[in-house]
Amino acid sequence: MPPPDSAVGIVALYPSLLGTYADGGNVTVLEQRLAWRGIPAEVVTVEVGEPVPATGDLYVLGGAEDGPQSLATDVLAADGALSRAADRGAVIFAVCAGLQILGTSFSVSGGRQRDGLGLVDIATRRGERRAVGEILVEPTPDLGLPMLSGYENHGGVTARGPGVEPLGRVAYGVGNGDGTEGFVRGRILGTYLHGPGLPRNPALADLVLSWVAGPLEPLDDSDAAALRDERVEAVGRGATSWAKRWLDRRSRVARAV
Amino acid sequence: MLPARTRLAVAAGHAVSRLSRALGKGAGASVGGKTILALDKGAIAAMAAGRPIALVSGTNGKTTTTRLLTAALSTVGEVVANAGANLPSGAAITLADAPPGRRAVLEVDESHLPAIAAATEPDLVLLLNLSRDQLDRVGEVRMIAARWRQMAATLSGATVVANADDPLVAWAAMAAPKVVWVAAGQPWVADATSCPSCSEPIRFADGGGWVCSTGDLRRPDIDRTMLGDDTGLRLPGRANRANATMALAAAAVAGVDEEKALAAMADVGEVDGRYRTITVGRTTARLLLAKNPAGWHEVLDLLAVSRDPVVISINSRVPDGRDVSWLWDVAFERLTGRPVFVTGERWRDLGVRLRYAGVDHEHRPSVEAALESLPPGRADVVANYTSFQSLIRHAATAPEGATDAAA
Structure with missing residues (x-):
């Protein structure tokens, strides 16, 4: 066994609160991709009432419903360790409600606006329509990523402040609501992509891991590549016929519940 | 006695329902019911x-x-x-x-x-x-x-x-x-x-x-x-x-x-095909429905009592939910070491999930094809909603004289 301090420390934050859309799969993917390369990793799962480890290398947050999202924000703010981790340059990967939590504010039940953790200069307000459906993202070129594919299901419209780059431009779907998707600021990355996002996009998983573990040898991801091609084609089929396009719009405008 | 408007709506609904059945469009219940509600909201x-x-x-x-x-x-x-x-x-x-x-x-x-x-x-x-x-x-x-x-x-x-x-x-x-x-x-x-x-x-x-x-x-x-x-x-x-x-x-x-x-x-032995046993090729297969993580949680317990092969079929049509992210909430790790076959319209998503779960698996074009490829014995088939519906429509044999239209 390697000494414990050489293992990559992955911290899964409140999976029972921030796991509505199966984003726990992202943690599985991060852990496995290290294991397959023989890089030791230790996953610490933190639930409410437990302290957030101060020395993690990579903190992971997932999507949630309004109530649990607010609760997670309160306990993270009270704990303080995530903010200190961000200050010392730890990597944070956050999805959907998790993305919103990292910003300065977001909206909760009844349209009320509340404070986020303020780790990143982004702010989320409630959109007019919930964004539900397949999403394709053309990543910001300097990230060196292929087209990203996922599934989005959120009511938030997220505005980025100066100096906060998007993860990419939306080729299909809604994303942040202004034609961009997610954000990258330093070693903090946020996205609306479920699916979950990392199994659907192994190159994104490796980008995040490389910030912690350095350059990584490639893995055989042919099954994920074929899946991505299938999803791109499925979205493309919807966009070639006007009838399908109309139906698609109708089905994507889910009832705002 | 029903109000006249309701009686008219019901008569129209029955007529549409019969027409739908005659045209081979299914059991006709859905379109008949929609007709009734379109003509009389009450x-x-x-x-x-x-x-x-x-x-x-x-x-x-x-x-x-x-x-x-x-x-x-x-x-x-x-x-x-x-x-x-x-x-x-x-x-x-x-x-x-x-x-x-x-x-x-x-x-x-x-x-x-x-x-x-x-x-x-x-x-x-x-x-x-x-x-x-x-x-x-x-x-x-x-x-x-x-x-x-x-x-x-x-x-x-x-x-x-x-x-x-x-x-x-x-x-x-x-x-x-x-x-x-x-x-x-x-x-x-x-x-x-x-x-x-x-x-x-x-x-x-x-x-x-x-x-x-x-x-x-x-x-x-x-x-x-x-x-x-x-x-x-x-x-x-x-x-x-x-x-x-x-x-x-x-x-x-x-x-x-x-x-x-x-x-x-x-005395209830099967419910609309759930728990039905079918025979395909040399395999006797039990049909199980699981369409979300909570359902799978119970089904994995059922599967755990044997080491029989498992065929999993996943679709993502509207009644299934278009999003298959939920596959990552299912502890498929529990299937490690037994023969697993994947099929359905979203078999690729399932395949990626199983790779990360450490579950070896093979793709087959259909549940029937998967069962036909098995040696003699028993198997379990787990399907989500629309893949289950198409499976029981096409089920080769249905012991006990059951049919998918059983009321």
Whole structure:
């Protein structure tokens, strides 16, 4: 066994609160991709009432419903360790409600606006329509990523402040609501992509891991590549016929519940 | 006597239904029911008037519990029920086919339950469980719980039979004037880890109890405990004992002798193809439906008793939910080491999930092709909703003379 301090420390934050859309799969993917390369990793799962480890290398947050999202924000703010981790340059990967939590504010039940953790200069307000459906993202070129594919299901419209780059431009779907998707600021990355996002996009998983573990040898991801091609084609089929396009719009405008 | 408008709507609905069947477009129930509701929005209320009605709702177990309750209530009189058609159109055509005054048992989609309850003024409402399912279509499960709670407060003429072990269900049912609390279990607790009332963490006790960390909300006192595994039920597994316990509690409220009810329920061997055994090639396969993480949680327990091959079929049509992210909430790791075959329209998503779970698997173009490729023996097939429907339509053989149209 390697000494414990050489293992990559992955911290899964409140999976029972921030796991509505199966984003726990992202943690599985991060852990496995290290294991397959023989890089030791230790996953610490933190639930409410437990302290957030101060020395993690990579903190992971997932999507949630309004109530649990607010609760997670309160306990993270009270704990303080995530903010200190961000200050010392730890990597944070956050999805959907998790993305919103990292910003300065977001909206909760009844349209009320509340404070986020303020780790990143982004702010989320409630959109007019919930964004539900397949999403394709053309990543910001300097990230060196292929087209990203996922599934989005959120009511938030997220505005980025100066100096906060998007993860990419939306080729299909809604994303942040202004034609961009997610954000990258330093070693903090946020996205609306479920699916979950990392199994659907192994190159994104490796980008995040490389910030912690350095350059990584490639893995055989042919099954994920074929899946991505299938999803791109499925979205493309919807966009070639006007009838399908109309139906698609109708089905994507889910009832705002 | 029904109002003239309702009678006209029913006649039109039956005509459309017959036409649909004649054209080979399926059983015709859905289009017939839609026709009735298009012509008379108040048809369900009119047709429900003057008959006792039981409503069954929840994320999992609706169809099976409806079947079990129907069997139990049939020991004291004739009963009509909808067979899986749990949208308002299904309720409409079922009531249209029912003689006046006859007891009806209706399974109802979770999101339509408040409207159907308002229209039918039921005497029994069974609330089974709530967990994540079809999040793209149904929305957040807590919103459903909140709408159920509003509904429960209006159920002045009903006895609510509620699963006390599910915090979301219990919180909703507490608003009802009259509740029978059943300890029906809810092994999947991931959707109830924070209090539906105040969002504070909920603590689950080993014995099945739960309490909000503020102490303000806790599991209600139990009126009925779970049936043991010695009751002779033909339907397998913990989830079906829970379904039977809920049905038995409701039947008891309706005045049915419990021993007779239990005997009638024990005799139910399959429910719309669920648990049916088919033979393909040299393989005898059991058909199981699992369409969300909570359902899979129970099915993985069922699968764990053997090392038989498993065929998994996953679609993502509208009734399945378009988003298959939920596959990552299923502990497929438990299938490691046994033969696994993947099929269905989203087999690639399933394949990626299984690779990360460390489960070796092979793709086959269909369930039948997977079963034909197996050596002689037994297998289990697990499919989600639309893949299950197409499977039982094409099922090569159906022992016991069962067909997919069984009512």
